[in-house]
Amino acid sequence: NAGVTQTPKFRILKIGQSMTLQCTQDMNHNYMYWYRQDPGMGLKLIYYSVGAGITDKGEVPNGYNVSRSTTEDFPLRLELAAPSQTSVYFCASSYTEGTEAFFGQGTRLTVV
């Protein structure tokens, strides 16, 4: 079972470049999330989705965009990358509220 798969695992971006972090899950989960984790910090919610076609902002959405055209996929788009976006990004999914969230392995992004 693949669970939640994130790509790429590592990426270095130059300031002003754009990229898409991919996330796919094969558990038919309704809820999906994107978090960022900075050193010494917990997880900050960027965007989340409660089903295909439905997305909403989390705590730190500025500089990011998402889409949810299918149940399986929830890509995160970074436009005009800035050094402040250097972080580890985690995608997660859960069946519904209050149920276990399954996480991907993370994407370590450095913006230079």
Added chain:
Amino acid sequence: TQLLEQSPQFLSIQEGENLTVYCNSSSVFSSLQWYRQEPGEGPVLLVTVVTGGEVKKLKRLTFQFGDARKDSSLHITAAQPGDTGLYLCAGENRGSTLGRLYFGRGTQLTVWP
């Protein structure tokens, strides 16, 4: 500001000691979850508590949900080096923010042999 405040942020103890980690909020949560994260990995669920006053045990780990469902604690008895990791509490605040799963900053636990 963090919706969920965890304390302490760091904890370094010897094998065999007991410890308690706290997760507090001014908001009421429909449920609270505790996760453990190892370096280079995503968090993995330990337990979910749903009912105010609920106590759950997982071997040497005891989880408690406050009566008002605003706080939770994790107690580890006779800690082992294998317990080393980042412990995170997470909660959902229903209503207008249905679907938002918030995390605390975490407690980094190191258990020395």
